[in-house]
Amino acid sequence: MRPVGRGDIGKRVVDIQTRLAALGYFLGREGADGFFGPHTENAIRAFQQQRLLFADGVVEDNTWTELVEAGYKPGERLLYLRVPAIRGDDVLYLQKRLGDFGFDSGPADGIFSPALEVAVTEFQRNAGLNVDGIVGETTLDRLRRLHKDGTHEYLVSIPDRLNGYVRKSSLSGLRVSLDPAHGGMEHGSVGVGGVREKDPNLGLAVELARLLEGNGALVQLTREGDVSRALYDRTEMANAWSPDIHICLHHNWNPSAKAQGAATYFFANSAYESAAGRRLAGYIVDALCRELDRVDLHKHGRNYACLREVKPLSVMIEPGFLSHPEEGPALADPGVMAREAAAILHGIEAYLARL
């Protein structure tokens, strides 16, 4: 979809505004008037922040998906396992409640997975309900009442079973999917000296692929040339290949020329964070900062599609700022890219060594 933002008008804007209003966001006195003005932009930013998305005030695929999913209240529809999976905040609520009572449904990501169906049937069996794996009023009611009573409530730490289950303990045979962001007409940010983000994204991915393969890993790239590919096509492509680890590569940009340093991201939402993702993201940013002497901007939990959608384990890397006068041009240097790729590889090795 074409991104919708400041100054846009029309039915798509009314749709966005109506959804924001239903979620309780303030649109100014004008309400859902079909004009994407400052109030709508502020509301989108607040929504993006609350959902741990990139808060740029623009509605692209990722934000749109979240807006739609945020609209589903528990009890409005039947929840069950189907293809494509049912997704939304009602599924997230179900995952959280089951998790609170000790039923392991995998990552609480708002996606109805086979693991969630198992947890639902286990709960139904325990609660003496009809065991059909379908969540309607009866099952939901029981979950809600347990919640209200508090008598059965005990919080347990659910093992991070699906998100982060990597069987290998070395690079040999490890399946790594690499996603160099942007491409083709979609340049990404443009840095000092006119470096277009899509290029170092691809350059680093190709270098990393070469290094990983040299160490016995299997690699798939979501793009191998300067082509554009839709966000959700990338995550689908990665999942179809069943990677152990998925790595999404971007480069950072900031209006301030002072901003510099490396950061990494792992999957988190308001209810959940991937423990394995946090660890892998930590090892990678540590290695990048140590080996390339970058400022450490740390690891952060985010609800980006490239992190949420790809199983079992996904991280995003921003090795530096294209907007920084010294760091920016260096990011496009092949020699520097080779060192960054080596650092990322060392981060993965550190993660695998401590499994």
Ligand SMILES: [Zn+2]
């Ligand atoms: Zn980018």
